[in-house]
Amino acid sequence: MSRIKRWINMHKKEFNADGSLKNEARQEMLSVGMSNEAIDDYASRLKARYDEWKHLDETDPEPWPIYTAYDFFSEQEKREFNPDGSLRPEYIEYARKIGISENALEEQERRKKIVVDNYNEVSAGYAEKGINFGASKMKERIEDSRTYAQRRRQMEQDLRNFEPEDSLPFDKNTSY
Known part of the structure; x- marks a missing residue:
């Protein structure tokens, strides 16, 4: 996600989405004794950072690799499930041959779809905050595999x- 989204998320209580200081924040700062000059200095420093990050987003965007829940499936799970969490037809056929019941298969599929849906929901929530959830999980996985x-x-x-x-x-x- 963009640097600017992260900036907005970090400063959303005090600043507008365009990087300007909210009037309520200015009034709060005045009420605790800050001078207008100090408030203006603070606002201009953060606005400069906002402008810098916005410029970087436009000229040098951060890489944002896309990972899906499927990327975190084990090799066995990849043989059994599709990326959406549904069971693969060839696995269903095999499972029936070895005596796995329809109810058990439905439950397996239901659980895996919940895992996929949860991953997607968490990933989308993190993306709104400017955090690449999949990339951070992949980094953890790589570190754990050392x-x-x-x-x-x-x-x-x-x-x-x-x-x-x-x-x-x-x-x-x-x-x-």
Whole structure:
């Protein structure tokens, strides 16, 4: 999503969608003793940031990779389900042959469709706030899939960089 949407979301209580200070916010600031000059300075600094982010959105938009719930299905689930959460016909045929009941198949499909719908709803909600939910989930998944050796090397680098011990993935005294 755009930087400007994130800016608007961060400052929506005090600023309009065009980056101008809301009159109610100005009145509130005056009521707590801020001077007009201080308020104008604050408003102009944030408006400058708004203009900068708007310009960046127009000239250098941030990449926004699109991930669907299907991208997070396991390989087994991809063999069984379509991207919308419905069961694949070939899986239904196979499941019937091995004795899985129609009710069980319907329940499997119902549950997977709920997962897909929930993902889509959450993703849309995050997008309205300027956050790419799918990209952040994919980043988590990639981080989680790193091997022990990779995490160990990263921890050694973190120790050299004097990172706090509570941020390390392992106890620093672990022998190897």
